[in-house]
Amino acid sequence: MNRFTFAIYAVLISLSFTSCSKSNEPCTLPSAYLEIPMEVEITRMEELFFEDLTEEKLIYNLEKYPEFSSVMFDNMGFENPVQMREELLLIHQDTGMQELYREVEVHFENLNTIKKELENAFRGIKYHYPEFKIPKVYTFVTGFGTDLIVEEEIIVIGLDYFLPADHRFQPIDLPQYIAKRYNVDHLVPTIVTAISSQFNHTDLSDRTLLAEMIFYGKSxxxxxxxxxxxxDEYIIGYESKEILGSYANEEMIWGHFIENELLFDTNPFEVRRYTGEAPFTDEISPDAPGRIGRWLGWNIVDDYRINNDLSLREVMQQDDAREIFNLSGYKPR
Structure with missing residues (x-):
């Protein structure tokens, strides 16, 4: 399918298809989620490491916040604690880093919106997984070294990555199709998708494209x-027009996978071609967004849960990708 046809289809269905799409529908959070008590504390580490930093203050911060210090600095290749302290002091006193910090302070004067969204996210996870332990949340200015760290007990948000798209400070050598996802609208959904790996049971011996599609679909x-x-666009990282275009051409996209017998292909290059980061999936169309296999996997998993009346926990526990596909009854919309 050529560029013109793909784009035109998206426009033709944009009005009639919205009611069927998962995006842009009026929505309120389930009352069962909102009834779960939740208070998230976000510790702003950038203030501690950039405001009037001295060696004594640095040592104090490292010792007071050992969890943060470990995940943030232990993998930076320092030979010993003395070198680490010396280098960190130089980094955070650097005029360029100081300027970046000041800009982050301006654009993220408060984190009330992020805090509220994280609380709602953790409520949702708690509803399905009462045993879920709320991780500690920190923010930092990393000099575009680390965007997010998401572990079971700790989350670190590199706020400099989430400055406005037109800001003069931007990550270096980051492709535009990826850079456009670095904004506050994508932040919490990206964190939740990362957390999903804790619950996403997977058969690691299954190296098929289908298994990769289902893994991301479950996420x-x-x-x-x-x-x-x-x-949806803030979950998968597509633009609205890309989602509409994908739904409009779902039958053609699915036909490409079937006709080329791709589902059970184990060639890592083929798997990456359809699930890895890319600006588009040229094998289908120059207008088909990248990672289209992940999008298809999402639709398959949706159908699997709906058609089998399963809980989220049951979906995430199923590690057999072929079973999910076979029982999904998936057909293009």
Whole structure:
């Protein structure tokens, strides 16, 4: 399918298809989510490491916040603690880093919106997984070294990555199709998708394209279940027109996978071609967004849960990708 046809189809269905799409629908969080008590504390580490930093203050901060210090600095290749302290002092006193910090302070004067969205996200996870332990949340200015760290007990947000798209400070050598996802709208959905890996049971011996599609499909399904009011584009990282275009051409996209017998292909280059980061999936169309296999996997997992009346936990526990596909009854819309 050529560029013109793909784009035109998206426009023709944009009005009639919105009611069927998962995006942009009026939505309120389930009352069962909102009834779960939740208070998230965000510790702003950038203030501690950039404001009037001295060696004594640096040592104090490293010792007071050992969890943060470990995940943030232990993998930076320092030979010993003395070298680490010396280098960190130089980094955070650097005029360029100081300027970046000041800009972050201006654009993120408060984190009330992020805090509220994280609380709603954790409520959603708690509803499905009462045993889920709320991780500690920190922010930092990393000099575009680390965007997000998401572990079971700790989350670190590199706020400099989430400055406005037109800001003069931007990550270096980051492709535009990826850079456009670095904004506050994508932030919490990205964190939730990362957290989903804790619950996403997977058969690691299955190296097929289908298994990779289902893995990502379960991740996105998890995020949408936890954040039901979040538009799809902020979960998968597509633009609205790309989602509309993909739904409009779902039959053609699916036909490409079937005709080329791709589902059970184990060639890592083929797997990456359809699920790895890319600006588009040229094998289908120059207008087909990249990672289209992940999007298809999401639709398959949605159908699997709906057609089998399963809970989110049951979906995430199923590690057999072929079983999910076979029982999904998936057909293009």
């Amino acid at each position: 996105y399904h998890f995020t949408k279940s936890v954040l039901p009011c979040t538009p």
